[in-house]
Amino acid sequence: MNPKHRSVLPILLLILTGGLQVFAFNVHDQIISPAQKLKGAPYSFGDEGPRAFDCSGLVYYLYKPYIPSIPRTSRDYRNFGSPVDSEELLPGDLLLFATTNNRGIVSHVAIYIGQESVIHAVSNGPETGVIISRIDSGYWRRTFHSARRVFDESLQSTDREQTSIEFERGLYTGPLKNGEPSGTGTMRLKNGDTYQGEFRDGLFHGQGTYTWSSGKSYSGRFEKGEILETQKQGGESETYMEKKDSPWETWDGEVYGDFKEWREQEESAFEAFKARDKAGTAGNMPR
Numbered sequence: 666m667n668p669k670h671r672s673v674l675p676i677l678l679l680i681l682t683g684g685l686q687v688f689a690f691n692v693h694d695q696i697i698s699p700a701q702k703l704k705g706a707p708y709s710f711g712d713e714g715p716r717a718f719d720c721s722g723l724v725y726y727l728y729k730p731y732i733p734s735i736p737r738t739s740r741d742y743r744n745f746g747s748p749v750d751s752e753e754l755l756p757g758d759l760l761l762f763a764t765t766n767n768r769g770i771v772s773h774v775a776i777y778i779g780q781e782s783v784i785h786a787v788s789n790g791p792e793t794g795v796i797i798s799r800i801d802s803g804y805w806r807r808t809f810h811s812a813r814r815v816f817d818e819s820l821q822s823t824d825r826e827q828t829s830i831e832f833e834r835g836l837y838t839g840p841l842k843n844g845e846p847s848g849t850g851t852m853r854l855k856n857g858d859t860y861q862g863e864f865r866d867g868l869f870h871g872q873g874t875y876t877w878s879s880g881k882s883y884s885g886r887f888e889k890g891e892i893l894e895t896q897k898q899g900g901e902s903e904t905y906m907e908k909k910d911s912p913w914e915t916w917d918g919e920v921y922g923d924f925k926e927w928r929e930q931e932e933s934a935f936e937a938f939k940a941r942d943k944a945g946t947a948g949n950m951p952r
Contacts (some may be wrong), residue, residue, distance in 0.1 A: 692757035692816065693825060693844065696727055700776055700784045701831055706795040708788045710923070713737075718786040718795060720773050720922040724759065727776070732815060739774040739922050746815035754812060756844035760800060761810040764920040771810050773922030775800075779844040780867040782833040788921040791912035799833040802911035808920075834906055839864065854905045862887065868906070875904055 706717055713722030721739045728735045736745055742759055749758055754777050762773040775785030778797070783805075786795050790804070798805055825841040839850015845867035846852070852860045852869075862873015869875070869887040876882040886893040890906045 690731070692755075693828070693830075693841065695731060696757050696776065697778050697784075697830065697844075700727055700778070700795075703795050704784065704797065704831070706786070708786050708794050710788065710921070719788070720775070720786045722923070723784075723786040723795060724774055724776060728815065735815070739924065740771050742774055742813055742815075743771050743811070746813040749812045749814040751809070751812055755814070755818070757816055759813045759815060761813065762805065762808045762920070762922070763810045764808045764922060765924055766919065768808070770924065772924035773808075773920050777812070778830070778832065779841070780832040780834070780837070780846065789918055790920055791916050797831060797833045798913060799911055802909070802913040804913040804916050833911070856905050856910075858905045860904070869904065 700723070703714070703718070703723070706714075708719060709717035710719050711722070712718055714726035718726065721737055721742075724742075725735055725737050736742055739761065742761055746759070749755075754760075756777055756779045758777045760775045760777055760783055761771045762775070763769060763771055764773045773785070773787075775783035775798070777783050777800075781799050781801050782797055783800055784795065784797050787793050787798075792798075800806065800809065824843070827839065828841055829836060829838045830841070831837075835852050835854035835856075837846050837850060837852045839846060840848035842848070846864035847866065848864060849862065850864055852864075854860070857878030859876045860869055860873055861876075862869065863871025865871065868890040870889060871887060872885070873887050874882055874884040875887075875892065883892055883894075890904065892902065892904065
């Protein structure tokens with residue numbers, strides 16, 4: 666077991682055995698669902714909630730009750746936990762980005778929630794604050810640095826017979842397997858389209874009905890998110906899942922994360938904050 670994971674187990678054992686109410690740790694319940702309730706909170710450099718966050722402050726706020734040694738800055742995640750391939754992500758994994766003009770330095774961190782989506786606190790860009798983004802959109806794809814697993818995989822149970830969860834493309838209701846839509850469910854896409862049917866690995870896969878916001882619909886087979894048959898009602902041929910319309914598709918600025926090009930006094934304040942944090946006396950960073 667990775668040494669960084671050992672700090673997770675004692676507190677989980679206390680949670681599981683030390684009180685009258687016993688529950689199993691589940692990333693969906695303890696991390697993803699609470700994170701989604703914070704969507705819309707503003708970005709604020711140095712803050713760690715509960716009303717405003719910087720990028721690592723959001724992670725710190727959500728993860729610290731379960732991982733007391735969780736770092737407070739995105740740069741420190743580079744060597745925390747264990748590396749994970751981008752093709753093997755599980756909800757609760759942390760994605761690191763190099764978003765400033767120094768592309769070799771980690772400057773932003775986000776929480777993977779499934780279906781190619783992350784939730785994170787963003788400082789600059791077409792959307793700011795606590796938002797949900799697709800990691801395959803242009804900006805996030807270009808600035809991706811690495812991914813880290815900070816929970817032991819055995820603790821990352823995200824199977825659900827029925828739940829509702831918001832991804833970047835829309836609101837999904839149905840079962841989850843390994844944190845991804847799987848089985849028969851419904852997805853109400855944010856452009857007004859709706860899909861009802863079978864999912865596999867987060868994508869429309871199997872028999873289903875796709876209804877466009879215009880009222881036209883297609884019922885039939887889907888494979889990896891795409892319509893299989895060539896005959897579609899009204900000539901519609903593409904689902905919203907296939908479209909590249911993210912506001913991050915062409916944006917090319919800098920997201921400061923928690924690595925803002927600080928003025929000297931800001932840097933000094935941040936160093937003082939880290940010293941207090943190490944001593945266990947840190948609150949929000951002074952503004």
